[in-house]
Amino acid sequence: MKSFTYVIKDSAGIHARPAGLLSKLAKEFSSEILVEKDKKNVNATRLMMLMGLGIKCGDTVTVTVSGEDEDAALDRIQAFFRENL
Amino acid sequence: MKDKAFGVLQRVGRSFMLPIALLPVAGLLLGIGSSFTNPTTIETYRLTGLIYEGGLLYTILDIMSKTGSVVFDNLPLLFAMGVAIGMAKREKEVAALSGAIAYLIMNASISTLIASHGGVESMAPNSTTTALGITTLQMGVFGGIIVGLGVAALHNRFYKIKLPQVLSFFGGTRFVPIISSLVYLLVGVLMYFVWPIVQGWIASLGNLVLESGYFGTWIYGVIERALIPFGLHHVFYMPFWQTELGGAMVIDGTLVQGAQNIYFAQLASKGTEQFAVSATRFMSGKFPFMIFGLPAAAYAMYRASRPEKRKVVGSLLLSAAITSILTGITEPLEFTFLFVAPIMYAVHCILAGLSFMLMHILNVGVGMTFSGGLIDLTLFGILQGNAKTNWIWIVIVGLGYALIYYLVFYFMITKLNLKTPGREADDEETKLYTRKDVDARKEDRKQGDNVSRLIVSGLGGKDNISDIDCCATRLRITVRDESLVNDALLKESGASGVIHKGKGVQVVYGPHVSVIRSTLEDFLDSPESERTTANHVSEAPRNKEDKKKLSPCTLFAHLTGSVIALSDVKDEAFSAKILGEGVAIVPDEGVLVSPGDGRVEKVFDTKHALNIVTDEGCEILLHIGIDTVKLDGRFFEVHVRDGDKIHKGDKLVTFDIDGIKKAGFDVTTPMVVCNSEDYRQINVTASGKVSAGQKILDIE
Numbered sequence: 153m154k155s156f157t158y159v160i161k162d163s164a165g166i167h168a169r170p171a172g173l174l175s176k177l178a179k180e181f182s183s184e185i186l187v188e189k190d191k192k193n194v195n196a197t198r199l200m201m202l203m204g205l206g207i208k209c210g211d212t213v214t215v216t217v218s219g220e221d222e223d224a225a226l227d228r229i230q231a232f233f234r235e236n237l
Numbered sequence: 238m239k240d241k242a243f244g245v246l247q248r249v250g251r252s253f254m255l256p257i258a259l260l261p262v263a264g265l266l267l268g269i270g271s272s273f274t275n276p277t278t279i280e281t282y283r284l285t286g287l288i289y290e291g292g293l294l295y296t297i298l299d300i301m302s303k304t305g306s307v308v309f310d311n312l313p314l315l316f317a318m319g320v321a322i323g324m325a326k327r328e329k330e331v332a333a334l335s336g337a338i339a340y341l342i343m344n345a346s347i348s349t350l351i352a353s354h355g356g357v358e359s360m361a362p363n364s365t366t367t368a369l370g371i372t373t374l375q376m377g378v379f380g381g382i383i384v385g386l387g388v389a390a391l392h393n394r395f396y397k398i399k400l401p402q403v404l405s406f407f408g409g410t411r412f413v414p415i416i417s418s419l420v421y422l423l424v425g426v427l428m429y430f431v432w433p434i435v436q437g438w439i440a441s442l443g444n445l446v447l448e449s450g451y452f453g454t455w456i457y458g459v460i461e462r463a464l465i466p467f468g469l470h471h472v473f474y475m476p477f478w479q480t481e482l483g484g485a486m487v488i489d490g491t492l493v494q495g496a497q498n499i500y501f502a503q504l505a506s507k508g509t510e511q512f513a514v515s516a517t518r519f520m521s522g523k524f525p526f527m528i529f530g531l532p533a534a535a536y537a538m539y540r541a542s543r544p545e546k547r548k549v550v551g552s553l554l555l556s557a558a559i560t561s562i563l564t565g566i567t568e569p570l571e572f573t574f575l576f577v578a579p580i581m582y583a584v585h586c587i588l589a590g591l592s593f594m595l596m597h598i599l600n601v602g603v604g605m606t607f608s609g610g611l612i613d614l615t616l617f618g619i620l621q622g623n624a625k626t627n628w629i630w631i632v633i634v635g636l637g638y639a640l641i642y643y644l645v646f647y648f649m650i651t652k653l654n655l656k657t658p659g660r661e662a663d664d665e666e667t668k669l670y671t672r673k674d675v676d677a678r679k680e681d682r683k684q685g686d687n688v689s690r691l692i693v694s695g696l697g698g699k700d701n702i703s704d705i706d707c708c709a710t711r712l713r714i715t716v717r718d719e720s721l722v723n724d725a726l727l728k729e730s731g732a733s734g735v736i737h738k739g740k741g742v743q744v745v746y747g748p749h750v751s752v753i754r755s756t757l758e759d760f761l762d763s764p765e766s767e768r769t770t771a772n773h774v775s776e777a778p779r780n781k782e783d784k785k786k787l788s789p790c791t792l793f794a795h796l797t798g799s800v801i802a803l804s805d806v807k808d809e810a811f812s813a814k815i816l817g818e819g820v821a822i823v824p825d826e827g828v829l830v831s832p833g834d835g836r837v838e839k840v841f842d843t844k845h846a847l848n849i850v851t852d853e854g855c856e857i858l859l860h861i862g863i864d865t866v867k868l869d870g871r872f873f874e875v876h877v878r879d880g881d882k883i884h885k886g887d888k889l890v891t892f893d894i895d896g897i898k899k900a901g902f903d904v905t906t907p908m909v910v911c912n913s914e915d916y917r918q919i920n921v922t923a924s925g926k927v928s929a930g931q932k933i934l935d936i937e
Contacts, residue, residue: 164866168846168858169808172816180687199816199911200848200856204839 153218165208183219252323256315260569261556263308268564270302313381320385339421346425409751458593500604512602522593523609529635530642532558537646542659550659565608578655689760691730697721789937790853792832798824819909844873
């Protein structure tokens with residue numbers, strides 16, 4: 153299990169577009185990828201749940217990856233956050 | 238690390254089998270043909286009446302000799318191609334072409350440098366040769382192997398390369414011959430400067446041999462064997478066979494220099510009572526290990542192979558052994574273990590050296606045309622009589638050698654678990670996917686795989702694909718059932734168009750298609766592709782609990798306005814269906830209503846979008862306008878809260894169309910099924926003008 157914490161910098165937060173991209177990315181991996189905000193955990197592949205977190209600019213999120221390809225998944229997802237959020 | 242290197246060696250060894258399989262046949266042709274066209278042989282056995290230049294028998298034998306030797310002469314090329322094929326992961330035919338080209342380029346590069354530095358005359362004797370008409374350095378099979386390995390490495394690294402759009406025609410597999418040519422141009426230059434230095438060292442070893450008596454003969458034998466894989470043996474033994482380094486002798490009044498020349502002069506002379514061992518010590522040692530030792534080693538490899546593999550392995554080893562016995566051409570046999578078990582080759586070299594030394598000590602005087610097989614033993618040993626040659630010792634020592642080779646090889650193979658033919662860990666051909674394979678593949682795949690997955694889905698699943706090819710811009714596929722092809726999915730994968738011709742489907746991607754094809758073929762080889770079927774569900778194959786199909790439902794227009802396809806929405810997140818399948822409406826009125834019965838999951842803080850879940854479990858995103866997240870709530874008034882129960886037609890949000898437009902935004906409002914992968918298909922059932930509440934999506 154691996155995780156990282158990220159503070160959202162994009163002014164619009166995780167709205168529809170980034171949520172869609174993130175959930176699409178998450179589906180590429182076999183590991184379970186959880187996004188947590190304010191103690192609420194959602195599976196990153198569940199687009200609607202992801203949007204449902206209502207993550208805004210300045211929010212702190214924790215992403216937890218666990219499974220066989222967790223290293224690769226963590227790298228890619230971390231890069232995704234840095235580039236898009 | 239050690240395991241990895243070992244694995245690579247094993248692959249190299251396996252990649253050798255293709256060219257090696259040809260060698261026994263070529264060896265027999267060459268051995269028989271050349272023995273009986275040798276003028277001295279013909280004369281000695283008074284066959285001049287039967288075999289003479291221009292005669293039928295001579296011509297036939299000559300053809301045998303020449304066709305056999307053309308294989309051996311071009312062995313480096315065969316290895317350049319064969320190793321490239323064996324080591325390339327995919328698109329092997331491209332690797333083969335690149336190997337051939339790189340080999341030509343390398344030699345042309347060397348050739349030009351030789352010519353510009355004074356030509357062949359200025360090079361050391363026996364250090365040059367002609368390869369496919371190009372004068373080049375004598376590098377033997379080694380030259381081919383460095384080409385094959387290097388090209389395969391370049392191939393595996395670059396065959397999927399993406400070049401900038403203007404150059405994209407040269408991308409993918411087309412890039413491999415190009416880069417191989419450039420690299421081997423430089424390798425050729427490097428070899429021109431490096432290889433003669435190596436050749437110089439080898440030639441100077443000759444003096445050591447001469448100064449050390451019986452021990453020198455042993456050194457000669459060891460070195461001669463050890464140099465074979467590098468093609469350096471010619472530089473080494475030819476001086477002994479053909480120059481004064483191998484001795485000088487006056488025979489019938491003429492001075493003859495070189496071991497082989499002396500032997501043949503004595504053979505032709507009527508006054509010979511015994512063949513000069515000082516000359517034959519550079520030859521006779523080959524007989525015991527070629528006729529007896531190596532075939533016994535082949536038997537050891539056969540016995541050590543797994544029972545289920547013996548049939549296949551047996552035919553390879555048997556033909557190689559027969560070639561060695563009859564003609565003394567040992568490469569087919571030696572190459573079967575040289576690369577998979579170098580230590581066995583080392584032992585073989587030492588034993589070979591001993592054989593030369595024993596023959597020297599025992600005064601065996603049997604010469605040869607070019608190698609030590611049964612044909613040469615008969616002609617130049619047995620038929621000459623034991624008094625002249627002491628050939629009987631070859632048989633006696635040979636029998637001992639057979640036993641030693643068998644025991645040593647069998648012991649080494651089984652104790653060190655060497656992967657000689659038929660003992661490989663697992664056969665690649667059987668395509669059993671081990672955990673490691675799968676992991677390796679998973680690491681490999683990037684987003685390209687999603688494209689592949691879409692393509693496979695769009696083509697109706699893996700089972701529906703019978704054949705894949707590509708031209709400059711199109712993927713050309715033959716499918717089994719054309720009705721399963723889904724154009725929408727194919728377009729989603731990035732295609733700009735799909736053309737149907739019966740069972741032929743052409744998907745137009747553009748010049749980077751060869752990269753798409755390679756990735757797709759990789760994907761089809763992976764176990765994952767098995768799960769990718771016509772429906773799009775397999776997008777998330779691992780979410781087992783999600784995989785169960787949800788019950789079908791119907792959604793109703795969320796606005797009054799004009800229906801447009803999701804793919805026409807001017808926002809990639811929607812048009813590329815990153816968020817899911819659905820439909821969009823360009824609204825005439827700013828009233829968003831519920832498309833069905835369910836519950837409000839989440840109203841975005843910026844009010845421009847909301848998520849609802851229908852009673853059937855369909856997860857819907859309603860998104861008013863494009864990029865309207867930037868309006869930060871302006872122009873929107875929300876009438877529901879998170880968790881509210883809602884019914885079809887309930888007012889959700891009212892918004893100011895004109896205000897949004899004036900602020901510079903597009904008011905097109907997509908309705909997207911976020912969990913599209915839970916459904917088999919989602920069809921838009923309305924077009925043109927619709928009123929809110931009219932049927933618009935059929936979901937099943």
